[in-house]
Amino acid sequence: MENIIVLDTETTGLNPLTDRIITIGLWHVNKFVKFVSNDEKEMLENFWKFISENEISKLIGFNINFDWTFLKLRSMKYGIKIRYFKKYEERVDLRRILNSEPRAKGTLTDYCTFLGIDIPGEDISGKDVPKVWEAHQNGDSNALPRIVEHLQLDVLRTKALYEKILESGMLDFKIDRS
Template identity: 30%
Template sequence: MLQDFTALDLETTGLNPKTDKIIEIGAVRIRNGKEAARWESLVNPGCQISNFTEGLTGIRNEELMSAPVIEEVLPALMDFLMDDVLVGHQILFDYSFLKKAAVNQGIPFDKKGIDTLKLARKFLPQLPSRRLSDLCCYYGIETTSHRAGSDALSAAMLYERLVQDFPDEEAYRPSGLVFHVKKESPASKKQKERLYCLLEWHKIIPDYDVERLTRNEASRITDKIILAYGRLPHP
């Protein structure tokens, strides 16, 4: 079983890595089974987060407005992760968001991982819930749920407890993390001009940064506005 790895967790605006955004990243480096270093950062998603997400995480929109964007955060995170195996609760979810960001920035990002959720499903099928918070409660692991750094450390501690209780070498073998995503291009000047015109004409105050939209995002938002409010009048 691994004694050296990095535990990882993200907080996001939603569950779809192709449309939602990262708002917080937490990574904990483990060496010889002990915490050796920790890396954490809020991430400006370029949009307002929902009241639900604010309530769930305790992260406020005001904090995110002054946080660095993912393009600034990702290189530092990659340096911290080094060549480590990633450990996390539903680790492919976290990896998929980072993979998308890495592809968009042209940064190679291919990792192996160990999923504590899969391990819990295998070894603790009798439990009514295998959410990270419930598993931490079961094992008496102190945690602050839905904050990236705390959840990353909790996943590392959960991994250690599972290894102690269920010493099955094969179950803890890292596997390649796979998420296929294409690079997204920034919205074109024409797309942004059209969107600005729609927003102005329909008196809509956007809860996102138009300048940071991708082509696909700008297209989806434009279509939604037209569907809800109508097209611009012809000159």
């Protein structure tokens, strides 16, 4: 079995040249792991240390190219070395697998609803994350926990969607499904 993680990030916007990563979340060996820090460089260093120490071989996500672009460019900004960079070029984008037909352009929430995946929790929209981050920057002590909860719910939704795709036979490699 490959050492695979389901990955998601939350950012302050859509452009890795001007926006930053707020949180990084992943599912690995039966648990949700999060990286959160006001210091983006420290957060990225801890993330890549985790990836290296756990010998992660494959990244899975929904629209993972967005996350990957932020991870690589923001790491480059701080001079953080990404070990084994080439193997992550083979990441798995669940959105691409499901959106291969031009008329099928669903979001993570759309596909979860369609497939009956219900991950309960109080959630904000990904589009609201930059505003909630701004509230955190202005002293709102509830803002960052709301972003982290949204991240965790999206990681769990992505993991559940991955499992549905796996059950359908569209992919043939597995993560620990507990």
